[in-house]
Amino acid sequence: MRDYISSIVSERDFSTTVKEQREITANDVYLSSYRFVSYTELSSEDIQKLSSNTLYGIVTDNQGNTILEEVIAQNVPLVRSETDGNGGTYTPVASKKYTGFKLIFNDTITSDEFKNIHIAFDYSTVPSKQMVAEKLREVENLYPDNVQKSVELWNKAGMYVTTDENGASATISKAYQMSVVPVKFDMYGNSGTATLFSGNELFNESYFTLSNLLVDRTTLTxxxxxxxxxxxxPISIETTEDTFKIANKPSEVIPNYQGTGQTAYIFDYHLSEGNKYSSTSYTIYTKLxxxxxxxxGKYAMGVALTWDQSEVVQGGYPSTDTFDLNRNGSITDKIHFISRDIIYNxxxxxxxxxxxxxxxxxxYHLDTKVDKDSDISYRLQLFNRSRSKIERNVSLIEVLPRIGDRRIVENETGEYVNRGSQFDVFLKEAIPNVEGYTVYYSTDAPVANLSENLSANWKTADQISDFSSVRMIKLQMNDGVELAPNTFKEFxxxxxVGDNAEVGQIxxxxxxxxxxxxxxxxxxxxxxxxxxxxxxxxGKVYADIAKDGVYQDQDSPLANRTVKxxxxxNGVETLVxxxxxxxxxDYxxxxxxxxxxKVTVEPAIEERINxxxxxxxxxxxxxxxxxKGQKDFTLSLNHPNEVINVAIYSEEIAKIGGKVEAKFVSEFGREIKASEIVVRDQEVGTDYNALDKGVRMFEERGYIYYLKKTPENVQGKVTKEDQTVTFVYAQGGRYIPEVPGMYFPDVPYDKTPEEPSDNPALxxxxxxxxxxKDGNPLKPVDPEDKTKGYVPPSIVNPQDPTENTRVPY
Incomplete structure (x- = not known):
């Protein structure tokens, strides 16, 4: 798994924009290793600065409140992506559950040229043993008589199981599913819009599949x-497959090809593979x-694949050769063509x-937290990062947050995506004048189209009577104004914050x-x-049996206790x-x-606070x-959550014993249904009887289970410690069809296996x-239509409905 951290380098803001905290783990998943990788060429000095850092692990509660922030490591080294093939080795850590990470840098880096920084924090996780046990129980139901087969099937599904003296463990990976399609030649590639800056490299990846050929092919050119x-x-082109060769230089370069205003770079290829009914994929990597x-401006870019043996391409998703790219004089042929847009700055x-x-x-920060009804201040910075002055027509446009608002500029796929705002923000007053710039305001509701927003009804401050009605702001650089190199303007x-804001919203x-x-x-x-x-x-109010001020297994929660x-x-207490x-x-x-x-807790008359x-x-x-059951505390922006637990003790509580719980497991020791409480909150020495919990037969998740073993402690007395009464069950038996040279699925018994006539047909x-078993032919369910199957025989052991019955054919 990976969290990307991207930023435009600035001596003013880089150290804050990379301080990202995200929720990255799920319940029952634990951190096992991590690494810190750069996908951008950086100087040794910059790598050293970024390697001066602190990695924090964060734990939040169910409401997302931070309850723990601890240091995992200091000075995590930043390695280049080429190291060790794909970004350096992972650093293992003691397995621990976190819900987020925060990487804080001790220094900033600066640059005298425009540069995009791309670094990533990679991490791997393992599932808890509870999750492994739960998953193994699920696959056991698929193959109850063959756990190894179940584990193998599960491994193929993406969770890889191993066993050792500590029991089962696993690692998580992604599973991929492939399917065969009846096409002959398909090509795919990048789509959407890419943003490019001068001096940057653009990577293009095209891949195609040669599949299900009707005849053998030894070559394809x-x-x-x-x-x-x-x-x-283009500055380079390559493939990764030995059987697919492509020239490293174009055989022809044709400017303004067919009047398109585009340059055609033509590369010859040779494919020395193509077996009948086979499917093979190939990839072409180009760097421009x-x-x-x-x-x-905004430009179109396209890549095409043509071939000499046109009969190979029957089916698939070809395009019309509008530009006669195969140059045979026809613009109605079918070839494969992929296009994308490029925005160049x-x-x-x-x-x-x-x-x-x-x-x-x-x-000022990238993110901040406030109370309801608070005032806030936004800062806009316009920075000339070049070595020359800026004299062109430049403006900034701001759209104030509203529920359901959208981004100002379209993304790479041409969409104005939802910004995700959950409440409204209103302008309070006119923006202070900045020399060389004019501020315009619009009360028009913004739409998901930048061109239309730029054409909205714009007014100056003296034309606005109520600034809270303003929806958009435009800051326009005046004619003749310059912005010198390495200087900035601030607005x-x-x-x-709007009245519709609720706590926790953003x-x-x-x-x-x-x-x-x-x-x-x-x-x-x-x-x-x-x-x-x-x-x-x-917090939690609990009965502190051991009087040690710590909630432990022998302690029990206390319901219906009042917390104020x-x-x-100014010293005056007001009930909230x-x-x-x-x-x-819990409360x-x-x-x-x-x-x-202040929090106060009121114990019962016979109770007292530890x-x-x-x-x-x-x-x-x-x-x-x-x-006295009280605590004074302060809530602040830096400390918004307070946890106050309360330990209560009494002589009556001291007599209470642990709970008795009934569990239901398979012969392999895996739980097959939820446990049930036999008794709890009873005095030590009280009799208990769990016989009624161990029913002879039950159905769970479509499977029938029969009681195989009743525990010795099914009856007993309550003790100080918790007790478990474990009933062992076996899955109901099955009819096993035995057909020479063929496999048929087993047929499970129903809930009355001793009466075979109503069991599922064979x-x-x-x-x-x-x-x-005596060699007598079985009767068909319908003598007129044997395809409906046969009435099953009596099960092999009516006294044990978990034993399978083999049926020879």
């Missing part, structure tokens, strides 16, 4: 043709580079960034960079985000809310605002209140007749 805009030149003669293009802060914060937007905002008031070549900044803080207070939350201001603990002893408050608070304080953490449920096999 043809041409691979690239139609590219003027100024874009923009030259100084290429002008900014020259190296002096500006860089635009967006950041935000809460009103009381000093610094500040004062806004407020609003995203970005800014678009437009040249010559045209959508062609427009780019959009990384989105900044504002999240309404989800303040929570939660107070707001404390009251909760009652649930069956698990939770949601709070809208930061500040000072006076031994033990601070809770991600591993320990402790005792966080004083002897299969009909032409030329064969099934017989019972």
């Amino acid at each position: 043809g041409q691979y043709i690239m139609l590219v805009p003027e100024g874009l030149e 580079k923009a030259t100084l003669s290429m002008q900014p 020259t190296p002096e293009e500006l860089v635009v960034t967006k950041s935000v802060k809460a009103s009381e914060e000093s610094n 500040y937007v004062s806004a407020r 609003a995203y905002n970005s800014v678009g960079l437009i040249k010559n008031n045209s959508p062609v070549g427009a780019i959009e900044s990384v989105s900044s985000s504002v999240q309404v803080v989800d303040y929570t207070v939660s 939350l107070y707001k404390v201001e 809310d009251t909760k009652t603990t649930d069956a698990s002893g 939770a408050f949601k709070v809208n605002y930061r500040g000072d608070y 006076d031994k304080a033990v601070k809770s953490n991600v591993l320990i449920v402790g005792n966080d209140v004083n002897a 299969p009909y096999v032409p030329g064969y007749t099934p017989k019972d």
